[in-house]
Amino acid sequence: MSNLLLQLHEDLRFREGLSACMNCGVCTALCPAASYFEYDPRxxxxxxxxGDEADLESLLKGDEIWQCGQCLSCKARCPRGNVPGYVIQALRKLSQLKGFFMYSEEGRKQLRIKRAIGHSILTTGYCVHPRLVDPAVHPEQGPVWAWAFEHGAELYKLCGSAFYDAQEGGLRKIPQDVLNELGSIFYETGAFKLWEAIEGEEVKTKNKQER
Structure with missing residues (x-):
């Protein structure tokens, strides 16, 4: 068994997700992502x-494992009880830990997700808070969003939102003790270690480019 495959077997999601695939292709036939991308869970x-080491490394360095939308349609339809979506989760984590995600255009987007959504959860309690979607960073949101961003406090309160005030309502300010608890969850589940690995690979890549 290859070294990479041994590491995959350490992940419970991998062990539960792949037991006896017979390559029937049902997962690919019903996969929404496969309809739009060069993505094939089969x-x-x-x-x-x-278990070929070279093929596994190529997979971990490629775009394909990042194109799964994690809808888990594959879980409901596989005749052998496999869950390719779980396998993808394990592959993604290994790609991050090994630094292989930096070889892939889709994989490198993990840096943006970590810095945007991850930090938003810990600082606001929300996956995406309007205050953090800066039009200067996200020009793809267009002029309407730029206006909404500038007039957010007034606009959201017209819709009944607390908009980060310490009161009841949507987008209310989350108490610090709750944010601290979220931080504890991230720590205990190993999320911070994974973040360090992701950021560390960014630093290594920049150092190589500067040499």
Whole structure:
């Protein structure tokens, strides 16, 4: 068994997600992502089952594992009880820990997600808070969002939102003790260690480029 496959087997999601794939292709046939991208969960399971070290490394360095939307449609329909979505979760984590995600355009987006959504959860209690979606950073949101961002306090309160005030209502300010509890959850589940690994690879890449 290859070294990478051994590491995958350490992940409970991998062990539960892949037991006896017969490459029937049902998962790919019903997969929404496969309708839009060059994404094939059947192919991923096939690579993993063969256990070839070079093929696994190529998979971990590629875009394909980042195209799954995690809808888990595959879980409900696989005749053998496999869950390619779980396999993808394990592959993504290993790609992050090994630094292989930096080789992929889709993989490098993990840095943005970590810095945007991850930090938003810990500082506001929300996955995405309007105050943090700065038009200067997200020009794709367009001029309407730029206006909404500038007039947020007035606009959201017209809709009945607390908009980060310490009162009842949507977008209310989350108490610090609750934010501290969220931080404890991140710590205990190993999220901070994974974040450090992701940021560390960014630093390594920049140092290599500067040499």
């Amino acid at each position: 192919h991923i399971c096939q690579i993993v089952q063969t």
